[in-house]
Amino acid sequence: MSVDILELIKTRRSIRKYKTAPVSEEEINKILEAGRWAPSADNSQPWRFIVLRSQEVRKKLADTLTWGRFLSQAPMGIAVVVNPRASNHPVEDGAAATQNMLLEAHFRHRHRSPGRNSPEDKERTRRADLHR
Amino acid sequence: MSVDILELIKTRRSIRKYKTAPVSEEEINKILEAGRWAPSADNSQPWRFIVLRSQEVRKKLADTLTWGRFLSQAPMGIAVVVNPRASNHPVEDGAAATQNMLLEAHFRHRHRSPGRNSPEDKERTRRADLHR
Numbered sequence: 001m002s003v004d005i006l007e008l009i010k011t012r013r014s015i016r017k018y019k020t021a022p023v024s025e026e027e028i029n030k031i032l033e034a035g036r037w038a039p040s041a042d043n044s045q046p047w048r049f050i051v052l053r054s055q056e057v058r059k060k061l062a063d064t065l066t067w068g069r070f071l072s073q074a075p076m077g078i079a080v081v082v083n084p085r086a087s088n089h090p091v092e093d094g095a096a097a098t099q100n101m102l103l104e105a106h107f108r109h110r111h112r113s114p115g116r117n118s119p120e121d122k123e124r125t126r127r128a129d130l131h132r
Numbered sequence: 133m134s135v136d137i138l139e140l141i142k143t144r145r146s147i148r149k150y151k152t153a154p155v156s157e158e159e160i161n162k163i164l165e166a167g168r169w170a171p172s173a174d175n176s177q178p179w180r181f182i183v184l185r186s187q188e189v190r191k192k193l194a195d196t197l198t199w200g201r202f203l204s205q206a207p208m209g210i211a212v213v214v215n216p217r218a219s220n221h222p223v224e225d226g227a228a229a230t231q232n233m234l235l236e237a238h239f240r241h242r243h244r245s246p247g248r249n250s251p252e253d254k255e256r257t258r259r260a261d262l263h264r
Contacts (some may be wrong), residue, residue: 095227107137
C-alpha cells in the first residue's frame with residue numbers, strides 16, 4: 001500500500017460524522033505506532049495515548065469538552081495527553097504525534113476495502129468539504 | 133512517487149548536519165504546500181511560513197536561539213510563526229503544519245535522484261540514529 005504524501009495530506013478531512021462499525025485492534029495499533037514515531041524535543045516522547053473504546057467514557061468526556069462533543073458519537077477515540085514536565089515543547093510534541101495519527105488513520109481509511117468509494121463515503125467527504 | 137505513510141513516518145530523522153547544495157524553488161513550494169494543508173482550529177490557518185534563504189539572516193536568527201543554532205549551517209530554513217489571536221490552538225496548529233512539512237521534505241529527499249542512498253546519506257542517517 002503506497003501513496004503520494006502530499007496527495008494524502010491534501011485529501012485528509014476533519015470528519016464529524018462517523019460510521020458505527022468498530023475499528024479493529026490492528027488499525028488502532030498502526031495509528032498509535034504512527035504517533036509514537038513523531039519527533040519530540042530531545043526525543044522526550046512526553047505523550048501518552050489513551051484509546052477510548054467505552055461509549056460511556058467517551059460520552060462523559062465529551063460532556064466536559066468545549067470542542068469535541070462529537071467524540072460521543074464516534075466508534076472510538078484516542079486521547080493524546082502530554083506531560084508538561086517531560087519536554088521543553090510538550091504541546092508541539094503532542095500535536096506532531098496527533099498529526100501523524102491523523103495521516104495514518106486517513107491512509108488506512110482510504111485503503112480499506114470494501115467501501116472506500118462508497119456513496120456513503122462520498123457524501124461524507126462532500127459534507128466535510130462544506131465545513132472546511 | 134508513492135510511499136507507505138507509516139514507513140515514511142518511521143524513517144524520518146531529525147538531521148543536524150546538512151549538505152550545501154541549494155534547495156530548489158519547486159521543492160520549497162511543495163514543502164510549504166504540505167504545511168498549508170494541515171488542520172487548524174476552526175480552519176483558522178494561523179500560520180505564516182518564512183523561507184530563510186539568506187545565510188546572514190539565518191546566522192543572526194540562530195544566534196538568538198537556545199535550540200536551533202544549526203540553522204546557520206543549513207542551506208535554507210523555514211520559520212513557522214503563528215498568530216496567537218487567530219486561533220484557539222495556535223501552537224498545535226503550527227506544530228501540525230510543521231510535521232506535514234517535515235514529512236514532505238523527508239519524502240522529497242528520499243525520492244530525489246541521484247544520491248538517495250549515497251555513502252554520505254547513509255553516514256548521515258547512521259549519525260542521526262546515534263542521536264535519537
